[in-house]
Amino acid sequence: xxxxxxxxxxxxxxxxxxxxxxxxxxxxxxxxxxxxxxxxxxxxxxxxxxxxxxxxxxxxxxxxxxxxxxxxxxxxxxxxxxxxxxxxxxxxxxxxxxxxxxxxxxxxxxxxxxxxxxxxxxxxxxxxxxxxxxxxxxxxxxxxxxxxxxxxxxxxxxxxxxxxxxxxxxxxxxxxxxxxxxxxxx
Amino acid sequence: xxxxxxxxxxxxxxxxxxxxxxxxxxxxxxxxxxxxxxxxxxxxxxxxxxxxxxxxxxxxxxxxxxxxxxxxxxxxxxxxxxxxxxxxxxxxxxxxxxxxxxxxxxxxxxxxxxxxxxxxxxxxxxxxxxxxxxxxxxxxxxxxxxxxxxxxxxxxxxxxxxxxxxxxxxxxxxxxxxxxxxxxxxxxxxxxxxxxxxxxxxxxxxxxxxxxxxxxxxxxxxxxxxxxxxxxxxxxxxxxxxxxxxxxxxxxxxxxxxxxxxxxxxxxxxxxxxxxxxxxxxxxxxxxxxxxxxxxxxxxxxxxxxxxxxxxxxxxxxxxxxxxxxxxxxxxxxxxxxxxxxxxxxxxxxxxxxxxxxxxxxxxxxxxxxxxxxxxxxxxxxxxxxxxxxxxxxxxxxxxxxxxxxxxxxxxxxxxxxxxxxxxxxxxxxxxxxxxxxxxxxxxxxxxxxxxxxxxxxxxxxxxxxxxxxxxxxxxxxxxxxxxxxxxxxxxxxxxxxxxxxxxxxxxxxxxxxxxxxxxxxxxxxxxxxxxxxxxxxxxxxxxxxxxxxxxxxxxxxxxxxxxxxxxxxxxxxxxxxxxxxxxxxxxxxxxxxxxxxxxxxxxxxxxxxxxxxxxxxxxxxxxxxxxxxxxxxxxxxxxxxxxxxxxxxxxxxxxxxxxxxxxxxxxxxxxxxxx
Numbered sequence: 001x002x003x004x005x006x007x008x009x010x011x012x013x014x015x016x017x018x019x020x021x022x023x024x025x026x027x028x029x030x031x032x033x034x035x036x037x038x039x040x041x042x043x044x045x046x047x048x049x050x051x052x053x054x055x056x057x058x059x060x061x062x063x064x065x066x067x068x069x070x071x072x073x074x075x076x077x078x079x080x081x082x083x084x085x086x087x088x089x090x091x092x093x094x095x096x097x098x099x100x101x102x103x104x105x106x107x108x109x110x111x112x113x114x115x116x117x118x119x120x121x122x123x124x125x126x127x128x129x130x131x132x133x134x135x136x137x138x139x140x141x142x143x144x145x146x147x148x149x150x151x152x153x154x155x156x157x158x159x160x161x162x163x164x165x166x167x168x169x170x171x172x173x174x175x176x177x178x179x180x181x182x183x184x185x186x
Numbered sequence: 187x188x189x190x191x192x193x194x195x196x197x198x199x200x201x202x203x204x205x206x207x208x209x210x211x212x213x214x215x216x217x218x219x220x221x222x223x224x225x226x227x228x229x230x231x232x233x234x235x236x237x238x239x240x241x242x243x244x245x246x247x248x249x250x251x252x253x254x255x256x257x258x259x260x261x262x263x264x265x266x267x268x269x270x271x272x273x274x275x276x277x278x279x280x281x282x283x284x285x286x287x288x289x290x291x292x293x294x295x296x297x298x299x300x301x302x303x304x305x306x307x308x309x310x311x312x313x314x315x316x317x318x319x320x321x322x323x324x325x326x327x328x329x330x331x332x333x334x335x336x337x338x339x340x341x342x343x344x345x346x347x348x349x350x351x352x353x354x355x356x357x358x359x360x361x362x363x364x365x366x367x368x369x370x371x372x373x374x375x376x377x378x379x380x381x382x383x384x385x386x387x388x389x390x391x392x393x394x395x396x397x398x399x400x401x402x403x404x405x406x407x408x409x410x411x412x413x414x415x416x417x418x419x420x421x422x423x424x425x426x427x428x429x430x431x432x433x434x435x436x437x438x439x440x441x442x443x444x445x446x447x448x449x450x451x452x453x454x455x456x457x458x459x460x461x462x463x464x465x466x467x468x469x470x471x472x473x474x475x476x477x478x479x480x481x482x483x484x485x486x487x488x489x490x491x492x493x494x495x496x497x498x499x500x501x502x503x504x505x506x507x508x509x510x511x512x513x514x515x516x517x518x519x520x521x522x523x524x525x526x527x528x529x530x531x532x533x534x535x536x537x538x539x540x541x542x543x544x545x546x547x548x549x550x551x552x553x554x555x556x557x558x559x560x561x562x563x564x565x566x567x568x569x570x571x572x573x574x575x576x577x578x579x580x581x582x583x584x585x586x587x588x589x590x591x592x593x594x595x596x597x598x599x600x601x602x603x604x605x606x607x608x609x610x611x612x613x614x615x616x617x618x619x620x621x622x623x624x625x626x627x628x629x630x631x632x633x634x635x636x637x638x639x640x641x642x643x644x645x646x647x648x649x650x651x652x653x654x655x656x657x658x659x660x661x662x663x664x665x666x667x668x669x670x671x672x673x674x675x676x677x678x679x680x681x682x683x684x685x686x687x688x689x690x691x692x693x694x695x696x697x698x699x700x701x702x703x704x705x706x707x708x709x710x711x712x713x714x715x716x717x718x719x720x721x722x723x724x725x726x727x728x729x730x731x732x733x734x735x736x737x738x739x740x741x742x743x744x745x746x747x748x749x750x751x752x753x754x755x756x757x758x759x760x761x762x763x764x765x766x767x768x769x770x771x772x773x774x775x776x777x778x779x780x781x782x783x784x785x786x787x788x789x790x791x792x793x794x795x796x797x798x799x800x801x802x803x804x805x806x807x808x809x810x811x812x813x814x815x816x817x818x819x820x821x822x823x824x825x826x827x828x829x830x831x832x833x834x835x836x837x838x839x840x841x842x843x844x845x846x847x848x849x850x851x852x853x854x855x856x857x858x859x860x861x862x
Contacts, residue, residue, distance in 0.1 A: 047765050079767035082803035094807045096772070098723065098762045102730050127591065128498055130764060133723040166489060 022161035032181035038120035046126030047078035069182035188704025189280035196287035203294035209238030216300025218562035224662035231675030277707030285655035305364040312549035319462035325390035326354035333451035354650035371588035371616030376525040477545035481509035483535040494532035516546035554622035557649020561660040565640040570668025576786020580777025586694035586702035595624035685713030687781035729759035743844030767801035792820035
């Protein structure tokens, strides 16, 4: 599968959902490069990371490996922190999803580690309808950052999105290759 | 739109009752309620004494609504803040309409008032006795439903016919006659009607799904629409003879619009009696073997149903496992299903998924306390002081629809977690029904376990959506009765008092109607913050702060000096949370007020910390924002909290006894007015 753009309509008026759609990142290696390029990324963990199986592991295991590979700060939304503490990891922030979106809109916000605004925000495990609202908000009101939805159901309102991966094996493959690519691109 | 729905409901109800009893019919809410209409008194300066006065309240709503709707026309209001101001005005008008409508039906129909211990009524589709003729009323305007009860009683048929309700009409009809049954909330309308248990389906107004005539026809049931709001293209038979209408209903399965409630009631009851003996086969529910056959076409691979589901449910796995005779997964899906039937629409194999759910759903029955109406003045006198001091940690209202992100019984979980922490928990509408749909190990629902009196640790069902007015009214009464501040035409003072001193929080965990948004917006205008479930993000309106980075300056009412409190209370006025666990800690936090005394704040912090540890597994990360002095740290967590506060560089904050924001902006209200 090669990298492709989601279809854009010919007319850019009367399209109520907006016309700027995500770039589909089909190759995990390319996803790793996007993450690698970021100067001050942030990783948002939604509650599905703690109960979505991926192979014989949980989604949070992969998400933590991605975060760890580049020391990306984590915002644990909803009640994700509990599981993270069980796994021996303390999140950098515990704002709920709507709260962190609210702060991310503000370029002057200090960010979760006080290093200024985040230039790339990764999303995994936020329920899809809510994530889509948040991504649309950032698309329109946070031009200073890019978003990357690392979600197998894909998100048109992100700047970058994983393609729809219906089969869980493909999803596992994508995540494993992404972790692997991040491990070798440092 | 939500305000219009409640306002039109009130207008219809009041006009009907004035036609029946005259406009001089006195408002008498019993010996326990003297401040009968706190919202109308505060907003309009009117003390309503009879039905005619309630009509004046609705006329006020109508007059204002014309201007508000006009402002949305092209070329009109173009500033977002002014637009929001108008939205708040609409929300406040909504509460005027709610109060007028509920008082009218209490007065006109003799619904319970001045009594807390209302009857426990049966709830659930399993509560319907299928051997009896069954009438199901759907929507939220009980004029016709009550006429059906009157007709049954007049003809000695009350025990021979089942009357069940879906949505708020169910609340109001069970307030009128406790023998009626509550089938369930909006999310169960389509499921139940497709099951075919109703011999006659009756629609009134508001939360009614659009394909009811079609479902009734498919089930071989009669169907009568009773509101000019929902005509379905049906012939208006209001002027025809009942015998004539009935003949065509029975012989030709014709469906009609009948706007005369008494005539509609006669047709509906006689149709149910005539149809029921021949519909026993249609009332047979699918068994698992039959359901497996219907699911047989599912290849289990296309996931078209999953992709169409607005609640993101794994419908495909459920149906596919049902095909193989395992209904456990589909049962789980059913508990989270909103009944929109988009999965059926998307299914390329035309599998009747909602019908198959009959074999997966529980047919259990539950006990719900019927709606009690106004909070009593004597109750306010008892709890006013501890609420304002903070020693009763908060008043929480669960309102709105059943568009829940998780299981249908999540509201019950939230309500119980709060009630056992001694919050005053009130419920209304579909949320009040859903809260009954969870039993403990002894088979009891929260309505059977907790006191129905408005006091610490209670579970109070106020009634249908229009009864939400009584909870906001209770907050006003705290300012008026307990603090003795005048409320007549004194909105600014009342809302300032509620915002700064009454630890109340509204929760709409399953929002989807415009009415729910109107109720929530009105609550915010009164100074009551609102927590929404994740579907609330689709309203695209939130009112959020930047937490400790915001300006939290208030006036100290005693010294008249500005004080930077440094504490974000209440932190947000309207926000969405994603999970019930997060909702629990957020609701608790939203009940903090700057008026809390140190012992009161200690009790609230104890709840916050215990809940946070329970669901998130650690001390709250923002504890430093809410601890003002060391005295406020709960003893059981003292050592741990002090170590944390030291780590984050916590500094003490001022404690105020009479905080107000009057005086922080230009206003004609003097600061002295906030003190009595």
